[in-house]
Amino acid sequence: MAGKRETGESAWSWKRGRAGALVCLLVAVLLVRPGLVPNTPGRAGSLLETFLPWLGLAVPVLLVTALLRRSLLVAAGLLLPVAAWCLAHAGTVSAFGQEADGTVTVVQHNVSDVNPDPAATARALAGTGAGLIALEELTAPALPAFEGVLAADYPHHATRGTVGLWSKYPLTGIRLVDIRPEGVGEGWDRGLRATARTPWGEVAVYVAHLPSVRIGPATGLTSGRRDESAALLGEALAAEPLDRVVLLGDLNGTLDDRGLEPVSSLMSRPGPGFAFSWPARFPVARIDQVLTRSATVTRVRALPATGSDHLPLEASVKL
Numbered sequence: 001m002a003g004k005r006e007t008g009e010s011a012w013s014w015k016r017g018r019a020g021a022l023v024c025l026l027v028a029v030l031l032v033r034p035g036l037v038p039n040t041p042g043r044a045g046s047l048l049e050t051f052l053p054w055l056g057l058a059v060p061v062l063l064v065t066a067l068l069r070r071s072l073l074v075a076a077g078l079l080l081p082v083a084a085w086c087l088a089h090a091g092t093v094s095a096f097g098q099e100a101d102g103t104v105t106v107v108q109h110n111v112s113d114v115n116p117d118p119a120a121t122a123r124a125l126a127g128t129g130a131g132l133i134a135l136e137e138l139t140a141p142a143l144p145a146f147e148g149v150l151a152a153d154y155p156h157h158a159t160r161g162t163v164g165l166w167s168k169y170p171l172t173g174i175r176l177v178d179i180r181p182e183g184v185g186e187g188w189d190r191g192l193r194a195t196a197r198t199p200w201g202e203v204a205v206y207v208a209h210l211p212s213v214r215i216g217p218a219t220g221l222t223s224g225r226r227d228e229s230a231a232l233l234g235e236a237l238a239a240e241p242l243d244r245v246v247l248l249g250d251l252n253g254t255l256d257d258r259g260l261e262p263v264s265s266l267m268s269r270p271g272p273g274f275a276f277s278w279p280a281r282f283p284v285a286r287i288d289q290v291l292t293r294s295a296t297v298t299r300v301r302a303l304p305a306t307g308s309d310h311l312p313l314e315a316s317v318k319l
Helices: 002-010 018-032 044-050 052-069 072-077 079-092 118-126 143-150 224-238 258-264
Strands: 103-110 132-136 156-160 163-167 171-176 191-198 201-209 214-216 220-222 245-250 288-293 296-302 313-318
Touching: 018 052, 018 072, 018 079, 044 052, 044 220, 044 258, 052 072, 052 079, 072 079, 103 118, 103 245, 103 288, 118 132, 118 143, 132 201, 132 245, 143 156, 143 163, 156 171, 156 191, 163 191, 163 201, 191 224, 201 224, 224 258, 288 296, 288 313
Parallel strands: 103 132, 201 245
Antiparallel strands: 103 313, 132 163, 156 163, 171 191, 191 201, 214 220, 245 288, 296 313
C-alpha cells in the first residue's frame, strides 16, 4: 500500500497545483492588461507598469513549482504567461544593424549633475556620430566641457536651464518649454524646443526632463509632480505646428506607465529594443525616451555607461 501511494504521489497529475495555475492566469492577465490594477493607493498601477517586462520572471518560478509538484495543470498553465509576455514584449528584441536612407541617428542622455568627468562623457557621445544629441542635468560648471568637446562636430546647439540640444543640422525657432509643476519657482527650466533643418525637411525637436519619482514601502510610487509636468509637455506637443516631431528626454517613467499618457498618447512608440537605461549599474527600466510623431523610431539601444547614473540611448529615427 505504501509503495502504491508513493508511486501515485510521484506521478504527474492534473489534480495538483490549482493555486499555481491561478497564478499563471493572473500573471498573464497583468502582462496584457496592467491597467486593471488601480493607481491608488500608492500608484500601484504605475509601479507595476514601470517594471512590467520583469513580471516574466514569474515564469521560471512557476516552472519550478510545476516540476516540484509534478503538476500538469501548472505546466499547461505556463503557456498563458509565456504567450502574454511574447505578445507584450517579444517585439522589442532586435539587433541593431545598418541605417537606411532618410534615417537620423539620435542620442538621448541624462548626464547627471554630479558627473565626475563631463568631458569624457561628451567624447563618448560624440563618438556615436549621431545627428542630434539631447542632454539633461546640464550644470553650469559642466556646460563648458560639453560645449568644448562637441563644438567641432556639432556646430549648432541650444540650452535652456539644465537641458541642451547639440545638432549637426541648423537649428531655428529655439525656445523654452515651460513644464514646471505647480509650486515650482522660477529658474526650474527643463524643456526646450527647436526646429532642426535636416536634409529630409524640418523637424521639431523637443528636449525634456520630467520631475523624478520616488518609491517607498509606505508611500508606494510618488509621481504627482511628474504626472503634472507630463500633462504640460503633452499640451506643448499637441500645439506644435510642425507635422514631424522628435521628443528626446528623461521622462522618469516607462511608456507603459499611465502617468505618461498625456505624452505617449500623442507620439508613436519606438521600434525594437528593450534599451533599459536606469540605473546604470543594473538597468531595470527605460525611463529615458525617444518618441516621434510623423516619423518612426525603427530601433533603440542603450550605450555603455558614462559618468552618469543613466545609460545613454541611441535610436534610429526614419524621416
